[in-house]
Amino acid sequence: MGRLEFFIIIINPEKNDPSAASGSLIAPPALPPCNLCLSLGFKPLSVIAEKRPSESSRQTPPIHQPATTLFASSVKKSPPDIPAPDRPNRADLSQLLALLRPSFSRYRWRLIAGFSALLAVDFLQLIIPRILKSGVDGLAKATASQSDLLALAGLIILIAIIVAGLRFVWRYLIIGFSRLLEMAIRNRIFTHILKMDALFFARHTPGDLMAHSSNDLSAVQMACGMGLVAAIDALVMSIATIGFMLHIHVQLTLLALLPMPFLAYFTRILAGRLHHRFNTVQEQFSLMTEFSRSTIVSVRLIKAYTMEKFQTGEFDKLGRKYVKNNLGVAYIQGLINPIATLAGNLGMLMILLVGGRLVILGTLTMGDFVAFVSYLSMLIWPMMAIGWVANLVQRGLTSLNRIHHLLTQQSTLPDIADTGEQPLLQPSFNLRAVCFSYSPARQPALRTVDLELGPGIHGITGRTGSGKSSLCRILARLYPVPDGQLFFGGRDVNTLPLAYIRSHIAYVGQEPILFSDTIAANIALGRPEASEEEIREAARSAAVHDDITNLPDGYATLIGERGVKLSGGQRQRLALARALICDRPVLIIDDGLSAVDVATEHEVFAGLRRQFVGKTVIIVSNRIKMLSLTDRIVIFEEGRIVSQGGHDELLAANSLYRSMFAKQMQVPAGDGVEP
Amino acid sequence: MNFGYEEEGKGGSLGDVGIWRRIIAFSARYRLALSGAIILSLFVTGGTLALPALLQHGIDRYITAKGIENTVRLSGLTSTAVWYGLLVLLIFVATFFQTVVLEWLGQSIMHRIRQDLFNHILHLDLQFFNSQPTGRLVTRLTNDIQNMYEMFTSVMVTLFNELLRLAGILVLLFFMNVQLALLMTIFVPISALITVLFSRLARACFRAIRSQLVRLNSFLQEAISGISIIQLFGREERNRRDFEELSQGYLERTLSQIRLFGTFMPITEFMSSLATALILWYGGGEIIRSRLTLGELVAFISYMRLFFQPLRELSQKYSIVQSAMASAERIFQLLDTKSRILLPEHPVEKPVVQGELRFERVRFGYDPEIPVLHDLSLTLRPGQAVALVGTTGSGKTTLVNLLLRFYEPQAGTITIDGIDIARFALEDLRTVVGVVLQDVLILQDSLLANIVMNSGRNRQDVEEILGKTGMTRFVARLPQGLDTMIGEGGQELSSGEKQLLSFARVLCRNPAILILDEATAAIDTESENILEEAIADSFRGRTSLVIAHRLSTIHRADHIIALQHGRIVQQGSHEELMALGGYYAEMVALDRRDGDSL
Structure with a gap:
């Protein structure tokens, strides 16, 4: 838009003064479109306006995320903690830039070449009008021949080809660099996340982390790609143009430029606010997306009600x-x-009013007047770009700060290098007055628990929130414990590498977590080298083999988002198979078969009993039948052990256990299996 | 199975004209605002074109008018500047309003379409939902509508303006020099060709990027959700490698996009330079041959630059229009999808129901080839409580699905008080028949609001109902009683509490027929006690059909029906069936034996 009117000004048919007219057009740089506009592929205005959610972000609504918002359907155990999200403090600029430094120094030649191409384009752009000027001047003086014109036209085409080539080069090198940088940081974030403890994941929801790796990363990428290009381009173009203008007339230049700082300022302010409101729009958009998703998922309920x-x-x-x-x-x-249009037009107004006056008074030539007009038009985009870039950089820094914050988070678990020690054959856990709470503000989940968990089958039971799962989690080293409270094979766990302890443990959690892969790969997760027969054997032991062979592709069936959906019970049995195949000395089953019917569960464990000899098996369950299979039962209440002993012992001694027994032995009829 | 919905396809029976007609039909009620926006936009364009004319006027009449007195020239210049300034402000204001009006208009229309679509989708039958991935329907409601919106605001009005401008410039060029103008028109088809080619390539490119991003993000999402498993099973290194591979794939795709853009983006500018060269060469020759003046040549060059701007604009809008049309087509196809459940034209008026429920020779299969229910007949007398037992796949849930008219039986009828349920308005039917399903729908609101929902009851009613069924205890356990906020961000309910909520909700609607799908998952003892009491109470005076899992419920039922493979194999009271032996007795015995083995 903005540039339009200036073109039209120039075609003002000054019949009586042809030199003025030609001078206007030919005057050094007759409106080469600045790189910025081109590089962005469309008018920068629309970039600043940042129309809608970008294609990529819009196309990936979190459709697959578990249903949590608005509707929490079916049964889901609560996460252990909902701490307040921590706000990152502003880190030092130098610290932030240190994140970028490796990529910048690694690709420095790429960048130098890219920016050289960019500046060359700027320079060549200024030459084309010069050629045009010499042609028109030649025609005006009637000295130009047809072959001269052909040569000039050829030159223009040659330069245009070079310019197009160089544009490709800088785009590929600089924007490509921003993508390389993005990848480097993304991989770094992922590597970091993999090392974090459960406390970290309680503080950072999956949504947060996803945002870091998508929105924040793309903000950084934008700032280091287009932002960098626009900044340098705008700087070069505006300095050159203002230089030319000052050369013609200093006061007029200052007057004509008067609105420009305001333009840059307002663009910056408004672009910042726009970004903010734009985020609100996107949030609302995802709310709508989530609402329609959850509605469609629960359409049966909605219709029923x-x-x-x-x-x-x-x-x-x-x-x-x-x-x-x-x-x-x-x-x-x-x-x-x-x-933007207003600022440009006001500058024009100044030139018209003051410049016109100067022409009338004879202190400015008509040619200079027209040249001024065209220079001014060239300044509008760089000025807007400055505002835009400032905003982009700010956003990039904010995002970088969040990423920095994330990367500086430390796991509270000890980071001890793997010593390559041989695993123990019959390890045992020893808890000495273990106290544990998910956060200082919350009630402790475990209060002075003393417990010896050696080879044998241990049943753990108690009400919801009594500390059963917390016990499993600290045994699996997902949460930290103070020194001198938890011992593994007689040594304080805080002195042992995490991987070493974990390599002894096979774990079946409350929620069976499976990955989008084949069933075989999911079972063999902890032992990728397992043979097909071993996988089958594990599946058979977990009573899921028949289910698997009934699936279209058997063990090669893909599960998860893009594959077959399994029932809760099937998923739990798969998770069990996954643990069994590892054949590790410790097996922890944290209420991991709740969706499997009692009879099947019973069967599975009766079958496994032989396999469990000499191993430490810890089973959390509220099912009497299950508990009766264990060597000893530990009952938790409010984080404390209130009773322990064998099934019969507890039946005689513990009232809670007795009432559970009475309730559950009213045998359910029907299937009672897998909703 | 494909229920009449072609996957992502283009070009169904709806021609382009049909789509446009429907879009216009949706916009019709906003015709005032629409014409306002167009007038404003014409005004802005007019004003923008008037500015240079004013400037030219100032230059011709005053600045370069050497014959006139300087003071006259200066004052004339000042007054021109004032007009110029006013016009500038006017354009500013008009542009602002144009943007806002257009946005309002586009959003309002899209809101309408979205609401219509949402409402339409909700009234489709369950078989439709089974055949559609959730993601696809969500995309229709959100992204597809958004695509249409883009077209609406950014294209419909600008397209019109740009085309007008392009045509105007071409006319001007022809007016000045026909040969030269013909030379310029060559660029129109070239540009169109390049646009089409580019948008095709770009689309493929974006699609590749998007699908890789989806892969990358879902991998990440999965890794984060399953981090404990990854760590416990020592998979970190492998996961990191997989992730970096995906990341690399994403990089390669974005780089190929950069290459594509790097190739095509400079083309318009290159064509513009090419045109300049052509004009200089050919036009210059014309000047030498005295067929063109220098001023005309200069004007030609300037117009030519103007000429490429709308070309570029149009080429950018092209892909937007294309994807918007595809979205519009998909949306309208969905709107045209009819529900398989035929609604009665003259539904039975507000039925007061005794509660006699009868299934008569009902046959049904989700796939008609594989029947789930085989000519099943069953009668429930008013006030009778019937328990359904049977293994998974025996058809218990299907029976409920049919009763609620989620599906139509392939043969046979279901009647309530002798009236075919197909003659009830769906809403009436589903009010008369209250269901407690295993899944619980929780709104992010207070417990009270969650119980009441749209039943029109007040707090007192709810308290009374809760008191009568002994469920006050359940409410008392929550921190703020009925006012406890539940759902996302609120108090977390245990599975037992969710069952209780679901039950209270149904009682609030006072259904004549109660359907209860008992929870299979173990719930805490206390909730179970409360629930049992509430169930016992609510059976009184109601026809009840229970998919029973608990022995206590089965005992309480007047009549037990054992289903196997979609057929009733046994029925009678618990004692009768136990005495009789057979399927039911075996089932009970199986569980008992395990129990006794302890």
Whole structure:
């Protein structure tokens, strides 16, 4: 838009003064479109306006995320902790830049070549009008021949080809660099995350971490790619242009440039606000996405409760808010673009008023006047770019700060280098007055627990929240324990490498976590080298072999998002098979078969009993049948051990256990299996 | 199975004209705002074009007018500048309003379409939902609508303007010099060709990037959710390698996108330089042959630059329009999908139901080839409590699905008080028949609101119902009683509490027929006690059909029906069936024996 009017000015048919007209157009750089506009592929205005959620971000709504918002359907155990999200403090600039330094120094030649190409393009752009000027001048003086013109035209084409080539080069080198940088940081984040403890994951929800690796990364990538290009391009272009203008007339230059700082300033302010409101729009968009997702997922319930109207009403509310948020963006967008035009037009007004006066008074030539007009037009984009870049850089730094914060988080578990020690054959856990709480603000989950867990089958039971799972989690070294409380094979766990302890443990958690891969690969997760027969054997032991062979591709069936959906019970039995195949000396089953019917569960364990000889097996369960299979039962209440002993012993001594028994031995009829 | 919905396909029976007609139909009610936006936009364009004319006026009349008195020239210049300034401000204001009006318009229309679509989807039958991945329907509701919106605001109005401008410039060029203008028109088809080619390549490129990003993100998501398993099973190194591989794949795809853009982006500018060279060579020759003036040549060059701007704009909008049309087509196809459940034209009026429920020779299979229920007949007398038992796949849940008209039986009828349920309005049917399903739908609201939902009951009613069924104890356990916020970010309910909520919710609607799908998962003892009491109470005076898992519920039922492979194999009271022996007795014995073996 902005540049348009200036073109039209130039075609002002000054019939009586042809030299002025030609001079205007030919005057040194007659409006070479600055690199910025081209590099962005469209008018920078629309970049600043940052229209809508970007294609990529819009196309990947978190459709596969577990249903949590609005509807929590079915049964889901609560996470151990919901701590307040921690806000990263602003780190030193030098610390932040240190994150980028490796990539910058690794690709320095690439960058140097890229920016050389960029500057060469700027320079060559200024030459084309010069050639045009010499041609037109030749025509005006009637000295130019047809072959001269052909040569000049050929030269223009040659330069245009070089320019196009160089544009490709800088784009590939610089923007490509930003992608390389993005990848380096992404991989670094992932490597870091893999080392973190459970406390870290309680502080950072998957959503947060996903945001770090998508939004924050792309903000950094933008700043280091297009942002860098725009900054350098704008700087070079504006310095050159202002230099030319100052050369013609200093006062007029200052007057004409008067609105420009305001333009840069307002662009920056508005672009910042726009970004903020734009985020609100995106949040609302994801709320709508999540709402429709959860509605569609629970459509059976909604129909059963005749809630169609109600849901449509709720969706309407969300939609209305979305419209409102979008209008909030439109108000700013409606300002940003016209402000650029306004600044340019006001500069024109100055030139018209003051420059015109100077021409009339004879202190400025007409040619200079027209040249001034074209220079001014060249300045508008760089000025807007400055505002835009400033905003981009700020956003990039904020994101970089968040990434930095993430990368400086330390695991609270001791980081002890692997000593390559041989694993123990019959390890035991020894708890000495273990106290544990998920966060200082919360009730302790375990209070002075003394327990010896050696070879044998240990049943753990108690009410929800009594500390059973917490016990399993600290044994698996997911959470830290103070020195001198937890011993593994007689040594304080804090003196042993995590991987060493974990290599003894096979774990079956409450929620069976499987990965999008084949069933065989999921079973062999802890032992990728396991043979097919071993996998089958493990599946048979976990009573899931028949289920698997009934699937279309048997063990090669893909499960997860893109594959077959398994029932809760099947998933749990797969998780058990995964643990069994590892054949490790410690097996922890944290209520891991709750969705499997009692009879099957019973069968599985009766079958495994022989395999368990000499191993430490810890089973958390609330099922009497299951507990009766164990060598000893430990009952937890409010983080303390209240009773322990054999099944019969407890039946005689513990009232809680007795009431559980009475309740559960009213045998359920029907299947009672896998909803 | 494909229920009449072609995958992502283009070009169904809906021609382009049809889509446009429907879009226009949706916009029709906003015609005032729409014409306002167009007028504003014409005004802005007009004003923008008037500015240079004003400037030219100032230059011709005052700045270069050597014959006139200097003071007159200066004052004339000042007044021109004032007009110029006013016009500048006007353009500023008009542009602002144009942007806002257009946004409002586009968003309002899209909101309408979205609401219609949402409502439409919710009223489709369950078989439809079984055939559609959730993600696809969500995409229709969100991204596809968003795509259409892009087209609406950024394209419909600008497209019109740009085309107008392009045509205007071409006319001007022809007016000045026909040969030269013809030379310029060559660029139109070239540019169109390049645009089409580019947008095709770019689309493939973006698709590749997007799918890789999805892979990358879902890998990451999975790794984060399963981090404990990864760590416990020592998979960190392997996972890191897999991730870096995906990351590398993403990098390669983005780099190929950069190459593509690097190739195509400079082309327009290159064409513009090419045109300049052509004009200089050919136009210059014309000047030498005295067929063109220098001023005309200069004007030609300037117009030519103008000419490429709309070309570039149009080429950018092209891909937007394309994807928007595809989205629009998908949306309208979905809107045209009819529910398989036929609604009665004249539904039975507000039925007061005794509660006699009868299944008559009902046959049904989700796949008609594989029947789940075989000519099943079953009668429940008003007030009777019937327990359904049977293994997974015996057809218990299907029976409930049919009763609620989630599906239509392939043969046979289901009647309530002798009236075919197909004659009830769906809403009435589902109010008369109350269900407690195993899944619980929790709104992010207070417990009270979650119980009441849309039943129209008030707090007092709820308290009364809770009191009568002994469920006050359940509420008392929660920190703020009925006002406890539950759902996302609120109090977490145990599975037992969720069952209780679900039960209270149904009682609130006072259904004549109660369907209860008992939870299989173990719930805590206390909740179970409360629930049992509540169930016992609610059976009184209601026809009840229970998919039973607990012996206590089965005892309480007047009648037990044992289902096997979609057929009733035994029925009678618990004692009768036990005495009779057979399927039911075996089932009970099986569980007993395990129990006794302890």
